[in-house]
Amino acid sequence: MKINEAAKYLNTTPKTIRFYEQKGLIEPTKDETNQYRYFSENDLYRISTILALREIGISVSDIKSILENPNLTSNQYLDIQRSALFEQWIEMRDMIETIDQMLSQSKSNSFEEIHHLASHLKNLKGVRRKWQDRWNFDAQAIDYDENIKKEGHVFNVHEGYDEALAKVKEKVRLQTGDTVVDIGIGTGNLGSQFLSEGQKVIGVDQSENMLMKCKEKHPEIETRKGHFLALPLLDLSADAIVSSYALHHLTDDEKLLALEEMDRVLKPNGQICIADLMFEDDKHRKRVLKNFEKAGNQLAIDCILDEYYANKSTLVDWLEGKGYQVETIQFNVILGLIYAKN
Template identity: 55%
Template sequence: MYIQEVAKRLNTTARTIRFYEEKGLLSPSKQANQYRTFTDEEVVRISTILALREFGVGIKEIKQLLDDQKQDRIHDYLNLQRAVLFEKWLEMKDMIHTLDQLLEGNNDPLISIKDLIALSKHLRKLKHLRQSWQDKWDFDAQASDYDQSLKMSGYRFNVHQDYETALEKVVDTMPLETGQTCLDIGIGTGNLGAKFLAKGVHIIGVDQSDNMLQACKQKHAEIEVRKGHFLALPMVDQQVDGIVSSYALHHITDEQKLLALAEMDRVLRPNGAICIVDLMFQDDAHRGEVMQYLKESGNAEAIHAIEDEFYANGATLVNWLQEHDYHVKTHIFNPILSMVYAFK
């Protein structure tokens, strides 16, 4: 098939096809008259390139994906691309919301410079907050033996004490039914989300670690996995009936936790529910009591573990949820592990 025929068939131009050839994405045969001819396989390759370009994938990345010749690589890259697009979309939403705040009820053409500067600072802060999280714990490296590492014994400070009890409590608490959709944020290898599969619930697992998502998919093929994180959930507004999260929220700062709650509220359908089980203190006073006890006990291991992460202030989470019209119930498993259940 000649280049003009291919271009017409794929609704593109000969110039575009030649461009991809120049970039090393195509190697068509050439006749004695230098006319390019394309096999059916090459036509499929061109259509794949065109599709990936529509999703914003760069030329360099497309070449790597096609040379790899593994379909899961394309899936993984598109999963990443979706996460990136959602982050950009949320940034645009933040900008529009900020402009609405500036213009709402303001009929004066001379908008206050003070207000303009204040809102622009707020917008920059919000953008920084969404992009500021760093994985200093290297969860990609932990994925292969993560489940084994949960079986801790003989340690003076066991962060996974009551782990299975807590997960079962989440499942028993969440009012999810067959056919409904539940989002598991920081799904890891799928230990919590998988417990809902027997109920016929569709589980979407979000995690920033590619290796964790792969491990989850290998264990539980029924779970839909998406690249993403607490601060930019890769889904549209009001998409899920329930949200769960276990042992993940303590990896983001207190300020980021409030943005994470706002993100959960954004994607949750009306009358939905949120259930978070995580390492947290009841309030600042409780944190002080626990830390003082550990210090007096000489338990440096526990103090280091707590200070290395961001155990939540449970009262702060509860207050935010109540201020946003949620009814909230809590359950304490042990001094550092609690569950927060919120519904409207």
């Protein structure tokens, strides 16, 4: 397809398409004799994804990094668009809820309250948008499974990994045909454990390469690009939500928003099971760090401080406040599990 046809087909202008070409976002083939550009079906998917992402306010440079791989498949383009739309949808929902609250406040004419709600909304938007992959999981995907088997000399962050994942599987009781969502699925080590009993497994991850690796190992898993803070799932669509070694990449504020998202997509009588790096509570955290300090284990301290290990008590309080019945396990000084049923 030539540029004019492509623009018409995508309801945009040739100028816009040329702009994205200049920015290096698309590379149509060029006929050197007459300089005509030719757009393949994959180019059209790519341009339509760029247009969709621009529509919801993502900057050109951010789009460039999202679409780093020039050979994404049409399904991957659609998956990226879905993820972005869920983010937008959740932001809109926050806005609508805030307006509803403002309208009810305005009856009592409390300007202060309204101002407070507006700042809360701004803050929420900030928290949802701020998260960044500081750990470059796309680069880790290739040898992640080998790396987790390696034992560090002085600090083994994956001590108890297999035991924790097996415990999640044991705790979560499902019927055939139920839907289980694994958030931060990585290469699929936890989610795949639910395949043998006929459950539908959906794996969510923010890393395209992790999702590709997961699909390669377990084609039966449905992978979805997405984020803890804007799950690419409709309300009340999951019987269980599981997650392992992923939540500690979110700050404490973000973790509570992530729990809210889990609560949104979970069906009544649903289950949440999280195995992750976490302390019992703040006292426990301080004690563990002190003990590493006494032992001169600076590596352990640096590893812990580079991430956001949870205080289990904070997550349990949140879940209990929402009416969940909660059980917890601590496998070792840094690894815990939370099982919650609503």
